[in-house]
Amino acid sequence: MRRSWRGAVCAAVLVATGLAVDLPAADAAGAAGPRPLALGIYPGGYAGGGSTDPVPDDGAKVVRALDQLHGGPGFLVREYVGYDGTSTDGTDARKYFGYLGHGRKLDLVLGYPGHGTPLAGWETYVRNEVRNAGPHAASISLGVDVNLAAAADPSVVPAVVAGVEAAKDEARRLGLKKLQIGFDEGAFGQAGTAFWQSLATTGGDRFRDSIDYVGLELYPDVFRPSPGDLGAQAVSAIDVVRRQEMPIAGLSDRVAIHVAENGWDTLAPRTEAQQSAALTSELTAINADRGRLNITAYEYFDLRDDKSASANLFDHFGLLNDDYTPKAAFSTYRDLVHRLRRG
Template sequence: MKPLPHDPFTFGIYPGGMSGTDSGLTTGPTDSSQAIEHALRILQGDAPSFLVRAYIPYKSRQGAVYSTPSQPEQYANDNRLLDVVLCFQSDEEDMTGWKAFIRDTIRTYGKRLAKLQVTEEANANLPSLDGYFKHSRKALVEGIVVAKEEIRALCLRTVVGFNATPDFNPKKTFWLEIASLASPAFYDALDYVGLDFFPDVFRPIAGDDLEGPITGLVTMFRADIGQAGIRATIPLHITENGWPTGIDRTEQRQAEQLEKIIRILYRHRKIFHITHYELFALRDADSNVQDLFYRFGILRDDYSPKPAFEMYRKIIAEFTRL
């Protein structure tokens, strides 16, 4: 793949405590907005831009039930903007309520909204993720179009996209379904595709060589995007990446693995046209639970730092100085 022009590399993080598991959502201590704001300031440092990722699920025409983190707009300022993920978790086939929800969200956040992600992992068939819901692919395609219409109507600079997890299904059913549903308006509206991936977490990697597995996976993902008829030049955003701590997963190892992954992605950013990287997550859902889904944070649940917090701060400073 030929190197492509790219925008400045942008970093971000999901700052909430709640996360999805194989069976539902985590529980744990309530988010502290003061502690989150303090941590975000330290991480961003002098970087000219930084993203705060937030998730808002749509479950019915009643609209948003909650967001995580709560009231994400409180963390936005002139050079720290929002990446809002609208999750489609409904059995509705009629998209009227979903489209109204998208338009309302864009109006609510306005200029604070740098990115809008339509659906969350619509290819992942787990109860806490959108792929579990029958009409999520339709919601993805139609949602991208209506989001761009609203953004253009309001003269905003928000970019619109969707994300997916690595697809090891040789039939590539998800991507072919997107192609079958897509219209010219969808391809025109689409600004990026996001990749959620967790090397050496759910599929452990033997040894310390992460470069081959990571570049191979991103290469596969780029090919999958093409199966959906999406142009090869579309920017790729790393929308979720993390490495949890726990039994046999030390905090020092977390810092080492995450640094390796980020440096590999940054080194290959031109080849794969990667423009954004967002870490999952700022803090543990509950540091006392011996379950990897609860301990993705680079802070513990009391907001005390693990070594990975300082590592990420240094990486952001290093790569945004260049």
């Protein structure tokens, strides 16, 4: 299942709007500087809100592309699975283990189905996914765009809190000390206080002790035109999360920020050259401010177009065309990955 469970949320956005492979934490004061960003990508083509008949991924071509991009051990492979409200088997992520050669690690998103689905089954599913995927993962997120989902479904916030607590408890029980646990929200440059106040009310000390990061879906100049310095816009949106949102829930600067999704589409009249420039501007600015804002990871969305001939912008975020031929931004990201991982 490739992000299909979040399609309605994405549509709402469009309308409304060493060899260490663990993720780096903020360095202690007085150190030479922040560690390099952990870098990665969602290696699929389908995006929630895109075509209703997505093109299946070609696993061999995905692996070849990842081998070119990854730049060394620790490159993140972001994937999405979801609890269906019934089966708590917790082995959904296994189908992506074949992407993890050369020291790559999963950044796994676990989706809650919402609509008041009982939390007991959800927590069991989360624990089982941690048990199966945790040894292969750098991070596990308990939901994506949860601030948008929670606006329509009040059962989402308790599920995020319960999921984070269950995932961290299971990781500790298994001795997975490097596995980071968090959740993802859409970041739009304005503080979403209602969601964060709800999180503060629902999540107590155990939640704050369990969470390692907040992941951000960050798309300047995509769902709402905002021409100009896209790097500055990206950093400004992150700053709002760090300074205005996270303190509401009592999340201190020790809780990292991951740029979990960042992309720019090439639906005409937008061009490949513009996509490459947007990627360069945003990632360069994010990297420059990683120490100040405790940003420890960045992942591009996504590897390939789902349908390059489509009129739907969600089908055009790829660094590759739908036939896996490269756009200009593929080599741009490859070169940035290889340069930035050196610090």
